[in-house]
Amino acid sequence: MSNVVYLMSSLPSLTFGQKPPISLSDFKEDAKKQLSAKHFKMLERVDVQGNNGQVDKSFLKNVNTLLKEVYQDLSEIREARKQNRQANLIRLSLIAIAGNPLQREKQIMKYLWEELESIESGKTFSMTEVMVYKLKLQILSRMNSFNAKLGAEVLTSIVNPSKKGEVQ
Amino acid sequence: MAGVKIKYTKTERARQKKILKVSERMLPLFEAMEKSLMASVNTISERIDQIKEQIEKNRKAAEAWLAVMSDSWVEIDDFISVKEINTKPIDVAGVRVQQFESVDFKVMPVSEDTPLWVDDAIHLMQDQLQLLAEINCLEDQIHLLEEELLDVRARVKLFENRRIPNAKMAIRKIGQKLQDDERLTIATAKVVKTSNQKEVCI
Numbered sequence: 001m002s003n004v005v006y007l008m009s010s011l012p013s014l015t016f017g018q019k020p021p022i023s024l025s026d027f028k029e030d031a032k033k034q035l036s037a038k039h040f041k042m043l044e045r046v047d048v049q050g051n052n053g054q055v056d057k058s059f060l061k062n063v064n065t066l067l068k069e070v071y072q073d074l075s076e077i078r079e080a081r082k083q084n085r086q087a088n089l090i091r092l093s094l095i096a097i098a099g100n101p102l103q104r105e106k107q108i109m110k111y112l113w114e115e116l117e118s119i120e121s122g123k124t125f126s127m128t129e130v131m132v133y134k135l136k137l138q139i140l141s142r143m144n145s146f147n148a149k150l151g152a153e154v155l156t157s158i159v160n161p162s163k164k165g166e167v168q
Numbered sequence: 169m170a171g172v173k174i175k176y177t178k179t180e181r182a183r184q185k186k187i188l189k190v191s192e193r194m195l196p197l198f199e200a201m202e203k204s205l206m207a208s209v210n211t212i213s214e215r216i217d218q219i220k221e222q223i224e225k226n227r228k229a230a231e232a233w234l235a236v237m238s239d240s241w242v243e244i245d246d247f248i249s250v251k252e253i254n255t256k257p258i259d260v261a262g263v264r265v266q267q268f269e270s271v272d273f274k275v276m277p278v279s280e281d282t283p284l285w286v287d288d289a290i291h292l293m294q295d296q297l298q299l300l301a302e303i304n305c306l307e308d309q310i311h312l313l314e315e316e317l318l319d320v321r322a323r324v325k326l327f328e329n330r331r332i333p334n335a336k337m338a339i340r341k342i343g344q345k346l347q348d349d350e351r352l353t354i355a356t357a358k359v360v361k362t363s364n365q366k367e368v369c370i
Contacts, residue, residue, distance in 0.1 A: 049241060049281060050281045071281045074282075077284060078278070078284075097284070100232050101233040101284065101285035102235055104284055105239070105284070105285055141240060142239065142240055142241055145238055145239055146235040146238060147235055148231075151234035151237035152234045153238075154237040154238055154244060155289075155292070155293070155296075158244065158245050158248070158293055158297075159300060
């Protein structure tokens with residue numbers, strides 16, 4: 001417990017939309033130093049991209065349910081597009097998936113962020129808080145990877161490989 | 169014509185007249201072919217410009233969300249690649265070229281946890297790759313048409329500057345020579361006749 005308190009006190013606070021104040025690898029390194037092997041293994045298993053395996057801890061159950069339902073919503077959106085109908089969503093609101101693809105990803109990430117905050121609420125200095133911290137950091141790292149110039153380069157490299165690197 | 173020996177015979181004159189007749193008949197055909205090829209090249213160039221505008225339009229429409237394509241969670245180039253470009257042979261201004269039909273893509277199926285933007289990106293890339301494939305096809309067409317155009321232009325020049333003037337000159341020269349020969353023959357005959365008459369008188 002004291003290790004979790006020490007770890008959480010030493011980590012910078014996270015705000016949605018900010019540049020990650022700490023890298024994921026630095027966070028993992030700090031966590032590995034402070035947490036027990038069992039807790040660190042638990043932390044390693046949690047991932048915002050889903051596939052958190054078979055879990056028995058209530059926190060992981062909550063996160064898995066959240067992610068599973070969000071991904072089910074993504075599948076439903078895809079199906080609805082194919083069938084040209086309105087999507088019946090479990091988690092995401094239609095407003096959250098409006099806008100261009102970039103805005104949509106940000107809105108989905110914001111939704112996940114808010115849900116994670118509600119999961120960790122009242123669980124200060126617990127493993128839940130540590131795991132939510134990791135998930136939030138993953139969200140920030142992902143959002144920080146969105147870059148107009150790099151994105152344009154990626155597109156150019158695929159549709160016109162000969163012009164790779166010519167993007168202004 | 170320089171260096172070419174002309175046979176000053178009626179047969180040769182008939183042959184040169186035939187060459188002139190055929191050349192004068194062929195020249196307008198080659199000129200028409202040249203115009204047709206040039207028009208086709210211009211039409212194809214305009215189509216290429218239109219497609220380039222469309223590509224730029226698509227890119228600008230996507231500009232607001234291109235940032236998401238550098239998503240650290242996704243390697244978008246794993247999702248789509250060109251499998252085959254389908255074309256069909258057609259004749260453009262008498263030249264056999266390949267006309268763009270469609271592109272077959274190899275698209276990886278998206279899993280449940282694949283971000284939604286991947287669908288939009290695949291759609292955008294399909295559009296752009298298809299348009300670029302059409303441009304490549306049209307550029308190949310232009311290349312073939314320009315090769316043919318060079319050939320036709322060379323033929324037009326050959327007829328305009330060599331065959332027709334040479335044939336005309338040959339006909340004129342042979343005509344003059346034959347006329348001179350005829351005059352000489354008549355004059356000789358007259359001289360012979362006069363000398364014969366003088367001999368008879370004596």
